[in-house]
Amino acid sequence: MSRKVPYRFYLTEDQMPTQWYNLRADMKEQPDPLLNPATLEPLKEEDLYPIFCKELAHQEMDSKTRYYDIPEEILGMYKIYRPSPLIRAYNLEKELGTPAKIYYKFEGNNTSGSHKLNSAIAQAYYAKKQGLTSLTTETGAGQWGTALSEACAYFGIPLTVFMVKCSFEQKPFRKAVMQTFDADVIPSPSTTTQVGRKILEENPGTTGSLGCAISEAVEKATTTEGCRYVLGSVLNQVLLHQSIIGLEAKKAMEILEEYPDVVIGCAGGGSNLGGLISPFMRDKIVDGKDVRIVAVEPASCPSFTRGKYAYDFCDTGKVTPMAKMYTLGCSFMPSANHAGGLRYHGMSPILSKLYHDGLMEAVSYEQTAVFEAAKLFARVETILPAPESSHAIKGAIDEALRCKETGEEKTILFGLTGTGYFDMTAYSAFHDGTMKDYIPTDEELEKGFEKLPKVDK
Amino acid sequence: MSRKVPYRFYLTEDQMPTQWYNLRADMKEQPDPLLNPATLEPLKEEDLYPIFCKELAHQEMDSKTRYYDIPEEILGMYKIYRPSPLIRAYNLEKELGTPAKIYYKFEGNNTSGSHKLNSAIAQAYYAKKQGLTSLTTETGAGQWGTALSEACAYFGIPLTVFMVKCSFEQKPFRKAVMQTFDADVIPSPSTTTQVGRKILEENPGTTGSLGCAISEAVEKATTTEGCRYVLGSVLNQVLLHQSIIGLEAKKAMEILEEYPDVVIGCAGGGSNLGGLISPFMRDKIVDGKDVRIVAVEPASCPSFTRGKYAYDFCDTGKVTPMAKMYTLGCSFMPSANHAGGLRYHGMSPILSKLYHDGLMEAVSYEQTAVFEAAKLFARVETILPAPESSHAIKGAIDEALRCKETGEEKTILFGLTGTGYFDMTAYSAFHDGTMKDYIPTDEELEKGFEKLPKVDK
Numbered sequence: 085m086s087r088k089v090p091y092r093f094y095l096t097e098d099q100m101p102t103q104w105y106n107l108r109a110d111m112k113e114q115p116d117p118l119l120n121p122a123t124l125e126p127l128k129e130e131d132l133y134p135i136f137c138k139e140l141a142h143q144e145m146d147s148k149t150r151y152y153d154i155p156e157e158i159l160g161m162y163k164i165y166r167p168s169p170l171i172r173a174y175n176l177e178k179e180l181g182t183p184a185k186i187y188y189k190f191e192g193n194n195t196s197g198s199h200k201l202n203s204a205i206a207q208a209y210y211a212k213k214q215g216l217t218s219l220t221t222e223t224g225a226g227q228w229g230t231a232l233s234e235a236c237a238y239f240g241i242p243l244t245v246f247m248v249k250c251s252f253e254q255k256p257f258r259k260a261v262m263q264t265f266d267a268d269v270i271p272s273p274s275t276t277t278q279v280g281r282k283i284l285e286e287n288p289g290t291t292g293s294l295g296c297a298i299s300e301a302v303e304k305a306t307t308t309e310g311c312r313y314v315l316g317s318v319l320n321q322v323l324l325h326q327s328i329i330g331l332e333a334k335k336a337m338e339i340l341e342e343y344p345d346v347v348i349g350c351a352g353g354g355s356n357l358g359g360l361i362s363p364f365m366r367d368k369i370v371d372g373k374d375v376r377i378v379a380v381e382p383a384s385c386p387s388f389t390r391g392k393y394a395y396d397f398c399d400t401g402k403v404t405p406m407a408k409m410y411t412l413g414c415s416f417m418p419s420a421n422h423a424g425g426l427r428y429h430g431m432s433p434i435l436s437k438l439y440h441d442g443l444m445e446a447v448s449y450e451q452t453a454v455f456e457a458a459k460l461f462a463r464v465e466t467i468l469p470a471p472e473s474s475h476a477i478k479g480a481i482d483e484a485l486r487c488k489e490t491g492e493e494k495t496i497l498f499g500l501t502g503t504g505y506f507d508m509t510a511y512s513a514f515h516d517g518t519m520k521d522y523i524p525t526d527e528e529l530e531k532g533f534e535k536l537p538k539v540d541k
Numbered sequence: 542m543s544r545k546v547p548y549r550f551y552l553t554e555d556q557m558p559t560q561w562y563n564l565r566a567d568m569k570e571q572p573d574p575l576l577n578p579a580t581l582e583p584l585k586e587e588d589l590y591p592i593f594c595k596e597l598a599h600q601e602m603d604s605k606t607r608y609y610d611i612p613e614e615i616l617g618m619y620k621i622y623r624p625s626p627l628i629r630a631y632n633l634e635k636e637l638g639t640p641a642k643i644y645y646k647f648e649g650n651n652t653s654g655s656h657k658l659n660s661a662i663a664q665a666y667y668a669k670k671q672g673l674t675s676l677t678t679e680t681g682a683g684q685w686g687t688a689l690s691e692a693c694a695y696f697g698i699p700l701t702v703f704m705v706k707c708s709f710e711q712k713p714f715r716k717a718v719m720q721t722f723d724a725d726v727i728p729s730p731s732t733t734t735q736v737g738r739k740i741l742e743e744n745p746g747t748t749g750s751l752g753c754a755i756s757e758a759v760e761k762a763t764t765t766e767g768c769r770y771v772l773g774s775v776l777n778q779v780l781l782h783q784s785i786i787g788l789e790a791k792k793a794m795e796i797l798e799e800y801p802d803v804v805i806g807c808a809g810g811g812s813n814l815g816g817l818i819s820p821f822m823r824d825k826i827v828d829g830k831d832v833r834i835v836a837v838e839p840a841s842c843p844s845f846t847r848g849k850y851a852y853d854f855c856d857t858g859k860v861t862p863m864a865k866m867y868t869l870g871c872s873f874m875p876s877a878n879h880a881g882g883l884r885y886h887g888m889s890p891i892l893s894k895l896y897h898d899g900l901m902e903a904v905s906y907e908q909t910a911v912f913e914a915a916k917l918f919a920r921v922e923t924i925l926p927a928p929e930s931s932h933a934i935k936g937a938i939d940e941a942l943r944c945k946e947t948g949e950e951k952t953i954l955f956g957l958t959g960t961g962y963f964d965m966t967a968y969s970a971f972h973d974g975t976m977k978d979y980i981p982t983d984e985e986l987e988k989g990f991e992k993l994p995k996v997d998k
Contacts, residue, residue, distance in 0.1 A: 090554035097547035257965035505962035508714035
């Protein structure tokens with residue numbers, strides 16, 4: 085306690101982790117396997133080869149290998165923008181008058197503006213190594229598309245990005261950034277794919293969803309020679325790559341002689357949350373450490389807090405394998421007035437299993453409350469947060485205010501996944517008072533659940 | 542040389558400078574004094590009190606004090622986002638195939654997205670300390686307005702920002718960021734001031750200039766009780782605050798056992814360049830160190846390379862004192878198709894004097910060449926640079942390519958002042974091929990010079 089913690093703490097390059105951590109190797113029960121939707125049989129690694137490059141298919145299915153060495157080429161790109169800082173939020177603590185110590189791991193210090201680059205680099209690298217000649221993906225808020233464009237430009241692979249239409253329209257500058265990195269950006273649903281045309285017929289005027297965009301990207305990947313699909317969240321491989329966030333955070337806290345009582349992250353598909361919590365969840369599972377893990381999600385897309393734990397498709401067009409996860413149903417379309425990312429109907433199978441087993445908690449917030457928190461945070465901490473990240477900020481603030489009531493000096497760690505420079509349309513709506521909250525009714529959710537595939541597993 | 546230099550190097554909080562450096566204390570000849578435009582007499586410190594708060598007026602006039610202790614409150618805000626990293630551009634070096642070592646000091650890691658915050662914090666702090674109740678300023682590309690909004694929100698002072706109209710229109714999201722920090726943003730020229738109305742009458746349809754916006758901000762400050770004006774560049778006080786950039790860079794290089802052969806910075810009004818070079822210029826003047834200092838400016842607003850060294854007004858409306866500087870004439874309006882900042886007709890009097898005395902060099906580039914450099918840099922270094930900063934990138938790349946020809950292993954240091962997230966309109970124009978270069982003709986420049994005030998000094 086005598087040690088003075090700096091505002092910003094950076095590991096040195098020598099202290100940076102050189103391995104990813106695979107949390108599945110320490111989970112007492114594994115997530116249920118991916119299923120072939122035609123046969124309902126568990127998928128084998130080879131079954132994924134038409135969609136993913138081989139190394140990534142292997143990482144997706146491998147629950148045994150505890151640590152993966154990060155290839156030199158990937159470390160080489162990590163070192164351009166990593167380590168990310170672990171920041172002590174002294175000013176936020178002071179503003180709130182809380183006895184809690186608040187730390188955040190800030191992942192916004194790169195052109196993609198978010199943590200997404202950590203997995204994009206890995207996925208682009210393995211694709212290049214296998215000799216693939218192009219990649220496809222989808223993007224919602226645009227962070228993943230930007231990150232992958234950047235990684236593909238770096239490794240020299242052409243990329244097509246299907247961008248959820250409402251984001252494409254709300255965020256014209258996101259498109260321009262992706263073009264700076266030579267990506268081809270298409271608003272989704274589009275008429276360039278069969279599944280896109282079908283979705284447009286059934287839902288004319290739809291503003292799209294991540295689920296639709298995934299269907300289109302997968303179709304293009306599987307029907308184009310030398311092309312594969314890559315995804316920025318949900319998948320086990322993504323959580324593996326994102327473990328770099330948690331590993332760095334834990335190491336930095338060790339050096340500062342700290343350990344979190346509670347770890348808080350925003351949850352859309354789970355990429356940031358899964359990465360941030362992985363070493364702490366390990367401590368909880370393996371060493372019985374008393375650490376709370378909290379997922380924060382939007383009330384408008386509440387997969388953890390109001391979804392079903394069931395087998396479902398990963399996309400709206402039902403072209404992907406089925407995964408056992410918390411889901412709102414693959415036909416769920418979040419309200420167009422919901423800002424930013426965190427629009428996915430499902431949730432990482434790993435996180436879903438952990439939540440189901442009572443190893444983590446989840447809360448949801450409405451978006452105006454989240455933007456209130458974002459504005460307060462920006463003023464005192466000089467970082468303009470992305471709407472997604474601001475969910476975690478709101479969660480951390482509420483935790484710190486509870487500590488103020490009880491007088492507990494808890495140590496809070498949260499993930500600040502990115503910056504909000506491309507979300508100013510949403511910020512403007514918040515200032516103007518035109519931003520509306522939206523919570524789906526039970527009836528709306530029931531409709532989604534009725535369409536869940538029937539799987540006796 | 543055996544020491545492995547990391548990609549990113551951060552000073553620890555303990556190593557951060559706690560003083561600013563006042564280069565004037567080591568200059569053999571001082572810049573000529575500011576003049577009262579009515580009497581043509583040199584101004585005294587007290588003459589500035591109606592415009593600037595007292596401490597800043599003092600700093601503006603003080604050429605004696607070599608080091609200023611940075612107040613605790615300012616250090617407290619600096620520590621939220623500083624130190625900024627000194628980055629070894631290994632990837633850029635590799636891409637260029639140069640034997641040169643390229644370092645850059647990256648100032649974009651804060652919500653304002655640029656180095657401007659370093660002086661904004663100081664200016665807002667001293668205003669608050671003096672008990673002022675509001676501030677006015679102008680902003681061109683929007684970086685300064687954003688930075689000052691942020692600093693004013695932090696210290697709790699209301700702020701009005703006059704934003705150059707073409708930027709206001711090209712960068713709607715800049716406005717939204719300033720509003721997040723509760724600033725009142727007005728496009729300039731506006732009808733809210735006498736001088737604005739006069740400029741609009743004389744130049745209907747003008748897209749504005751920094752010079753106009755300054756006139757409006759000064760008028761509002763001097764006609765409002767408890768209000769003062771603050772400026773983000775050109776002034777001596779700003780260069781003093783920005784010395785933090787150079788001091789950090791020099792200290793980091795010392796630890797890495799490096800010293801630059803050449804220091805390169807972009808130059809609009811001189812805030813970044815003056816701050817970055819100050820300790821190196823000291824070494825050159827005091828210790829006779831052999832270090833080249835290079836200013837890079839846009840060919841469309843070439844104050845160093847094609848301007849006159851003469852007394853001129855600092856604003857278009859001629860309401861400010863006169864300064865001896867390199868100038869294109871205070872009526873000069875840069876072409877509307879010139880992207881980003883670096884649009885000011887004049888140049889810091891300190892830098893002007895150094896340039897006039899042969900202590901530094903200057904080059905100019907056309908904007909498409911600058912965006913080429915920006916795009917290359919973004920791809921290999923994962924930072925999307927601001928157009929202003931990209932001038933320095935272009936300068937550094939050209940220097941590195943010359944080293945490739947000659948085989949010289951020079952050490953290059955350049956300033957990367959900020960990020961380009963709000964400049965995507967310009968990036969899009971570059972992609973579309975609609976971006977045009979513009980170089981003023983000799984006749985156009987002559988017109989500006991003819992209007993220079995007649996001063997026999």
